[in-house]
Amino acid sequence: MRSRFPGRALRGAVAAAGAVALAAGLVACGGGSGSSKNGGSQGKDTVTVAFRTPNWILPISAPGFTQGENAIFGQALYRSLYQYKLDGTAQYNIDPQRSMAEPPVVSDGGRTLTITLKDNTWSDGKPVTTKDIQFWYDLVTANKDRWASYRAGGFPDNIAQWSIKDDKTFSITTTKVYNTAWFVDNQLNRITPVPQHAWDKDSATAVVNDLASTPQGARKVFDFLTAASKDPKTYDSNELWKVTSGPWKLAKYVPNGEVTLTAQPNYSGVDKPKLAKVVLRPFTSDDSEFNVLRAGDIDYGYVPAANQSQEGYLKSKGYTVSPWYGWSVTYLQLNFNNPKTGVLFQQPYLRQAMQMLIDQPTISKVIWSGTAAPTCGPVPAKPGTNGTDATGCAYSFDPAKAKELLESHGWKVTPDGQTTCQTAGTGPNQCGEGIAAGTALNLTVTSQTGFAATTKMFAEIKSQMAKLGIQLTIKEVPDSVAVTPACKPTEATCSWDMSFFGSQGSWYYPAFASGERLFATDAPVNLGSYSNPEADKLIEATQFSGDESTLKAYNDFLAKDLPVLWMPNPVFQVSAYRSGLQGVEPQDPMNLMYFQDWSWK
Amino acid sequence: MVRYLITRLGQALVVVVIVTVIAFLILHLLPGGAARATLGKEATLEQLAAFNHEMGYDRPWIQQYGMYVQRLLHGDLGYSYQLNQTVVEAISQRLPKTMVLSLLSTLLAIVLAIPLGVIQAVRRNRWPDYAITSLSLLAYATPIFFMGLMMIILFSQVWPILPPEAPQGFTVAEVLADPAGLVLPTVTLAIVTIAVYSRYVRSAMVDNLNENYVRTARSKGLSERRVVLRHTLRNGLFPIIALLGMYLPALFSGALVVESLFNFPGMGQLFWQAALKRDFPILLGVTVIISIATVLGALVADLLYAAVDPRVRLRRSTT
Secondary structure: OOOHHHHHHHHHHHHHHHHHHHHHHHHHHHOOOOOOOOOOOOOOOEEEEEOOOOOOOOOOOOOOOOOHHHHHHHHHHOOOOOOEOOOOOOHHHEOOOOOOEOOOEEEHHHOEEEEEEOOOEOOOOOEOOHHHHHHHHHHHHHOHHHOOOOOOOOOOOOEEEEEEOOOOEEEEEEOOOOOHHHHHHHOHHHOOOOOHHHHOOOOOOOOOOOHHHOHHHHHHHHHHHHHHHOOHHHOOOOHHHHOOOOOEEEEEEOOOOOEEEEEOOOOOOOOOOOOOEEEEEOOOOHHHHHHHHHOOOOOEEEOOHHHHHHHHHHHHOOEEEEEEOOOEEOEEEEOOOOOOOHHHHOOHHHHHHHHOOOOHHHHHHHHOOOOEEOOOOOOOOOOOOOOOOOOOOOOOOOHHHHHHHHHOOOEEOOOOOOOEEOOOEOOOOOOEOOOOOOOEOEEEEEEEOOOHHHHHHHHHHHHHHHOOOOEEEEEEEOHHHHOOOOOOOOOHHHHOOEEEOOOOOOEEOOOOOOOOOOOOOOOOOOOOOOOOHHHHHHHHHHHHOOOOHHHHHHHHHHHHHOOOEEOOEEOOEEEEEEOOEEOOOOOOOOOOOOHHHOEEO | OHHHHHHHHHHHHHHHHHHHHHHHHHHHHOOOOHHHHHHOOOOOHHHHHHHHHHHOOOOOHHHHHHHHHHHHHOOOOOEEOOOOEEHHHHHHHHHHHHHHHHHHHHHHHHHHHHHHHHHHHHOOOOHHHHHHHHHHHHHHHOOHHHHHHHHHHHHHHHOOOOOOOOOOOOOHHHHHOOHHHHHHHHHHHHHHHHHHHHHHHHHHHHHHHOOHHHHHHHHOOOOHHHHHHHHHHHHHOHHHHHHHHHHHHHHHHOOHHHHHHOOOOOHHHHHHHHHHOOOHHHHHHHHHHHHHHHHHHHHHHHHHHHHHOHHHHHHHHHO
16 A cells, blocks of 8 residues: 555656646747747848837936937937037038038137038928927026036037027027037037927927927926826827937837837938837846847847857857947046045056056956957047057056156055055155155055956956055945045045946047046046146147147047056947848947848848 | 734734834945936036935935835835836836746746655655655755756757747736746746755655654555545645745745846846845835735734644634
């Protein structure tokens, strides 16, 4: 009797397991999913793209919603007045094909720019006119405190006169004479025509009128539009978002999920979509994205840094793997205001010595597998052109010279020990102002977690610095903490020494790579509180002088003065797309994606 | 019974309040402000200040907590800037999907673990016991991330019969409409649970099979099958009932690793991403939900225990 039970139970258990396996098998076959149901779209008129879910649709950016995916999504639906390209072929970098207006005509000694719109229509067939530009201007002027692109003193504060000439022409007169290239690239890039005939109202049921023509009315309209944009679950059903100017229309939107764009049949631009549908699929992690990419279930994705050794496998599966170079620079932020270590960073020789201990070419080549390039100064090199070569950098990797610099300024260098200030004082051979005798070079780097290459990079830098007795402590934290705040020495938050948030590039520029937001005294993203009157003068010159040499002068000065330590600049991402998908290249260095150029062979 | 329930619910309420206070304090001690995390490095000081003011982060924490509780009592868990959604929307989008995955994996685990545990007990110290024990330990010791990855490589890449990601549907119906997508994440999640549950069942069954009541049943001439299934198994399931009660919070909190690996945006991912981005409203909202689930889970376990074990009811009624 006893022997009967286990046999039956065993059979029962096997039967249960078999049933589960069978069910799984049936599900796999019957569901028809396999790898193909959600799969890639090669040979069809659809493309599936790995893409974070955008969460802002109003083409006037709001603080907190300026992420790259929102910019790409926004451009797919609402084109900016000007689109830019950095290949050096176009006046003011304006892309003549994609832009909605002709390049501006400059008059009045550079103060007035007259702009003529091209013949474009909204998706409902109505023409895009200067009324739509005026509507945008009224909205941002009355709501600049709620507009992410607003900077005190910048657009629209720097507009003395805004006038509409006719349906197609308007002019802007500035308060000062600006460098036209700077103004066109970094100020006019904010203008996005918005459909006045559909949006100029303060509720869904209200009748469209000229409500936004007064500041009070413009605030009401902005409230209404913002509230609609804060309701993502209605993006694909709200009538507001059905009137668009871009090449795509929103067919389906799942909050924090998949987004489907379909070709806009009434698109009036010249770059008509070649595909019928683009599916934007978000992923919960790099691993899940890469697993799906390996399985061939998406047409365009990215190779996470940890998986770059699998490039060959992806190629064997019919993918093209291509680095996406950004119009960016990467740096290690120094806190000049730190009450303890700020005095160290104030010393140019010390910054120079530390820069000489960062072997950018080797790190770029070995640690970043060639997908990073040395940063030499604040103005990026032409994307993808400089490889891993550091030729032209003001300070190349030179530990011997770094040691000499320290010793010649009163430091007792103790290799693999603790280098200390031996000769305090402000003389040429002394440590410098505020540095007491016996001060050690112990510094903490707050760096991003989750990037294997970044971890290895700082291990290498730490090792090089230790050879000269500079002791680094690397503290890895989430992205949000790695962006250390600008601070005053008296504030509790000012205890950080150095910070790094450049695993995908520290800073991406608009078309004109000037530094008024980064390195000018009190600039909003001058997180380390660097201040140099000469730098301020040169930065101002890039904004106000038409002389093309100003940008070079600014770059050369800051490349040497080291407001930060220049670091290898990683690509924005390593893209992988099906080899049959054409039009993906060139990948826009300013991180936009033009799906309308994509097609299957 | 009613009095007992009311007492337990009162205790639960106190626990939830304490948890929210602790969570609130810890979150506000985290380095890196929510404003910078949300608005990014380009945000101006004015924008940061405006954000902190709008969210109430510029007020004393006790005041912030008071406002939070006030909103909570009205069913308002706050708004997430990071997601551009209310917390209620974000949770209600993910919770049902997480529950589908967790329930399916638990069901699968129970269906397989109980017979496996029984076999081990009945065939104690013989090859089926050794084989299942070895496999259980292997499953238990294998990191779930590695196991999931192996599943994907085997069944989506080497033999591409199953999709490498979970269903991408928005609603539960859409998720269930893609059963193939559920297979790998469900099985991955279930494997470790099977290993744990089967060990508990084995242990309880072995204990019970040595009890006098089993000997009595056998001496009465009952078949071994009847002795095991009718008399012993019920008592052998007590540990599983306790485990199921404690499993309730997991049902709500999701499975971070599996969600990450199989692209299944559930509660685990929601909490993890919120932690990385200092999304305080989401962190607090999820904490509240999970703490409620935890205390309710303990309560449900107690009630179930009482339902299946007359001794518990008897003890309770005599005290």
